[in-house]
Amino acid sequence: MKKLFYSLVLVYSLQLNAQTTGIFSSDPIVNLENFDKQKVYFGYFLGFNIYDYKIDYISTPNKDISVTTTTGFNVGIVGDLRLQEYINLRFEPGLYYTQRNLYYSGFTRQIDAEREIRSTYIDFPLLLKFSSKRTGNIRPYLVGGVSATLNLASNSKSTDDNYQQKFRLKPWTQNYEIGFGVDLYLEYFKFSPSIRGVFGLNDELIRDNNPNSPWTGNIDAMKTRGIFVNFTFH
DSSP states (O other), X not given: OHHHHHHHHXXXXXXXXXXXXXXTSSSOOOOSTTGGGOSEEEEEEEEEEEEEEEEEESSXXXXXXXXXXXXXXXXXXXXXXXXXXXXXXXXXXXXXXXXXEEEETTOSSHHHHEEEEEEEEEEEEEEEEEEOOOBTTEEEEEEEEEEEEEETTOOTTOSOOGGGTOOOBOSEEEEEEEEEEEEEEOSSSEEEEEEEEEEEOSOOBOOOSSTTOTTTTTEEEEEEEEEEEEEEEO
């Protein structure tokens, strides 16, 4: 999947390089002049993500938990409803694959000190897009809203816990998302690179069966933090 994703990015990069040559010129040809007058339009996105955790402790921890992040990838579709000239309502369901590694201090065995958390998320964000006035073939925008996320790899139904090397999370989380991007109007389609932050609102952790567990006993809340970089095509 990663090889396919990077191959697609390479193909589109070559195509975009050919089409964006005139966008930043002093007198560009106006492309897709009536595109934003559509009431509804659709698209899709490809991108990558970096997920992290914000961990709150019940008491000052003697054993800190460190989180190592990796770069994952995203793919999804976009539905856009024009509310008025500068405001659009967007629904962007997507598949997000990522991995985070937790490291606990105080353990002598690596199998106890490390937890590898691979997540496959289906994200359902409902966003408001606030666009500026279009200048030539460029239109910056801000975007923000709320989302619900399903973690397909949460292990929530497992009866095993960290004593059997099984880290468990809740399957559903709620988030707020905020970001910015720019619409680039090319000859045949609109290309929109964007950066968006996601911030979990609820605690995702399922505690171990032992309330004094060294892995979960001192955690008050564990919430997702993440950054999305998406490349959207309309």
